[in-house]
Amino acid sequence: MRARFAPSPTGYLHVGSARTALFNWLAVRNAGGELVLRSDDTDRERGSEEYYRDVIDGLRWLGLDWDEGIEVGGPHGSYRQSERLTRYGEVAEELRKAGSAYLCFCTPDELSARRDEARAAGRPPGYDGRCRTIEPTAASERRDSGEAAVLRLAIPRPGETVFEDIVRGEVAFDHANVEDFVLMRSNGSPTYHLASTIDDVDFAITHVIRGEDLLSSTPKHILIALAMGAEPPQYAHLSLLMGPDGKKLSKRHGDTALHAYRAGGFLPEAFVNYVALLGWNFGDDESVFTRDEMVARFDLSDVQKNPAIFDNEKLEWMNGVYIRDLAFDDFLARTEPLLEADLGRPLEDAERDAYREIAPLIQERMRLLTEAPEQARFLLVDEVSYDPASWEKVMTKPDSRRAVEAATTRLEAVEEWATDPIEGTLREMLAELQLNARKGLQPLRVAATGSSVSPPLFESLAALGREASLKRLRGVLERL
RNA sequence: GCCCCCAUCGUCCAGAGGCCUAGGACGCCGCCCUUUCAAGGCGGAAACGGGGAUUCGAAUUCCCCUGGGGGCACCA
Numbered sequence: 001m002r003a004r005f006a007p008s009p010t011g012y013l014h015v016g017s018a019r020t021a022l023f024n025w026l027a028v029r030n031a032g033g034e035l036v037l038r039s040d041d042t043d044r045e046r047g048s049e050e051y052y053r054d055v056i057d058g059l060r061w062l063g064l065d066w067d068e069g070i071e072v073g074g075p076h077g078s079y080r081q082s083e084r085l086t087r088y089g090e091v092a093e094e095l096r097k098a099g100s101a102y103l104c105f106c107t108p109d110e111l112s113a114r115r116d117e118a119r120a121a122g123r124p125p126g127y128d129g130r131c132r133t134i135e136p137t138a139a140s141e142r143r144d145s146g147e148a149a150v151l152r153l154a155i156p157r158p159g160e161t162v163f164e165d166i167v168r169g170e171v172a173f174d175h176a177n178v179e180d181f182v183l184m185r186s187n188g189s190p191t192y193h194l195a196s197t198i199d200d201v202d203f204a205i206t207h208v209i210r211g212e213d214l215l216s217s218t219p220k221h222i223l224i225a226l227a228m229g230a231e232p233p234q235y236a237h238l239s240l241l242m243g244p245d246g247k248k249l250s251k252r253h254g255d256t257a258l259h260a261y262r263a264g265g266f267l268p269e270a271f272v273n274y275v276a277l278l279g280w281n282f283g284d285d286e287s288v289f290t291r292d293e294m295v296a297r298f299d300l301s302d303v304q305k306n307p308a309i310f311d312n313e314k315l316e317w318m319n320g321v322y323i324r325d326l327a328f329d330d331f332l333a334r335t336e337p338l339l340e341a342d343l344g345r346p347l348e349d350a351e352r353d354a355y356r357e358i359a360p361l362i363q364e365r366m367r368l369l370t371e372a373p374e375q376a377r378f379l380l381v382d383e384v385s386y387d388p389a390s391w392e393k394v395m396t397k398p399d400s401r402r403a404v405e406a407a408t409t410r411l412e413a414v415e416e417w418a419t420d421p422i423e424g425t426l427r428e429m430l431a432e433l434q435l436n437a438r439k440g441l442q443p444l445r446v447a448a449t450g451s452s453v454s455p456p457l458f459e460s461l462a463a464l465g466r467e468a469s470l471k472r473l474r475g476v477l478e479r480l
Numbered sequence: 481g482c483c484c485c486c487a488u489c490g491u492c493c494a495g496a497g498g499c500c501u502a503g504g505a506c507g508c509c510g511c512c513c514u515u516u517c518a519a520g521g522c523g524g525a526a527a528c529g530g531g532g533a534u535u536c537g538a539a540u541u542c543c544c545c546u547g548g549g550g551g552c553a554c555c556a
């Protein structure tokens with residue numbers, strides 16, 4: 001099996017393309033075949049190097065490797081279409097000479113006028129084929145004398161293209177609905193249909209796995225391959241990803257660029273696991289599984305035919321599962337840089353130690369890596385800023401001042417500043433003041449961390465250190 | 481307008497004629513645990529779009545309708 005992922009660098013890699021890439025990768029790895037990465041960059045107006053890099057970075061981040069193609073090379077020469085233009089020209093000329101394609105001199109204005117006409121009359125809006133009857137030699141002469149011409153494929157008429165789609169089963173298109181489409185533009189550049197199909201043939205691609213948006217273009221690609229004398233590959237058309245409103249996933253639904261998920265604190269493993277579930281299932285009612293397990297069980301023919309809605313909630317849940325699963329060192333390696341970015345400076349040794357003390361507790365309660373700075377910030381700043389809602393909710397209660405006062409006095413006397421002694425001391429305080437934990441401890445939490453939501457209190461105080469903890473308690477006393 | 485694809489809880493998937501009083505996961509709602517928040521445990525609400533046909537028997541097969549999606553460029 002040889003499959004390919006062929007993004008066009010006209011935008012950032014978005015989650016829909018990432019899923020297509022993943023399914024290609026899974027199919028290939030399951031079959032022990034090769035994955036080719038090429039760049040369909042024939043659109044030089046919209047393409048850019050920045051997008052090209054973004055696609056590659058995105059695939060690498062997801063851990064989807066390829067065996068051949070851009071960046072890694074391979075036996076088929078350049079894998080960027082912009083560098084294969086002469087090849088496309090050669091094939092186009094061969095097709096024309098063989099009579100499979102013909103020159104067309106209709107102007108864009110004429111074409112769109114006729115298209116509107118046909119649409120209004122309820123006929124298929126495709127090109128009507130009028131230049132097809134022009135004598136080939138006469139046509140070449142007109143072109144050679146400078147008249148603008150495009151090259152069109154002469155679709156067999158009457159006719160029909162039927163193929164067996166791996167996910168959809170048999171699909172048939174009557175050629176009455178397939179126009180004699182353009183192969184070469186009047187400026188001599190190939191269209192997507194031509195370039196892409198030639199590449200698939202030249203690179204010996206056996207399986208084309210792509211989005212359903214290309215389903216109705218498939219007869220065109222099959223017909224080109226056939227005209228080239230090649231055997232068309234097998235096709236698998238994946239349903240599209242939708243936004244929460246059931247419409248095709250797009251910028252309207254927020255940032256759909258893959259890099260936004262990376263920046264948003266998602267783990268690539270979680271992202272891959274979640275996306276694999278969109279249109280496929282692992283079996284056994286399991287939804288969390290490793291990459292190896294996924295590869296072992298993946299089968300294109302099990303892929304769902306209907307479109308799936310991308311559910312950020314479930315992705316976040318899964319991300320939390322993966323975060324909790326991270327080895328501690330790995331967790332630190334992934335979150336400490338975020339803390340430093342948040343602080344705008346490197347962590348000092350003492351801060352690093354403090355963070356590592358409560359990091360296990362933070363790890364348990366995160367869904368996104370980006371929450372680490374929020375949870376640990378109280379350890380790393382001199383002055384906490386009090387969350388207004390938390391202050392209002394907790395500090396305005398009648399017992400708050402007593403609790404903070406009593407806690408301050410008692411904590412000052414704690415000999416060993418560690419979780420257990422702190423807890424012991426504070427529990428005594430609760431008993432003495434006859435306060436329950438909610439009333440007596442929440443004020444301390446807000447005082448120490450600035451928020452009513454934080455890692456567990458005793459550990460937080462221990463990690464904060466005696467001086468800083470007491471300073472914050474006293475500071476609160478002044479405000480109460 | 482024309483062509484193609486699709487149709488099970490709010491969402492993602494199980495279900496390939498009787499095992500279905502339709503199963504799991506996310507989310508949601510209770511309860512438990514608990515110093516907050518999470519995590520975890522237990523329980524709950526929640527779906528086969530409609531109509532025909534085939535069959536002793538349809539979520540599962542066929543047809544129609546409806547609904548949703550995609551495509552119809554000298555874009556990819």
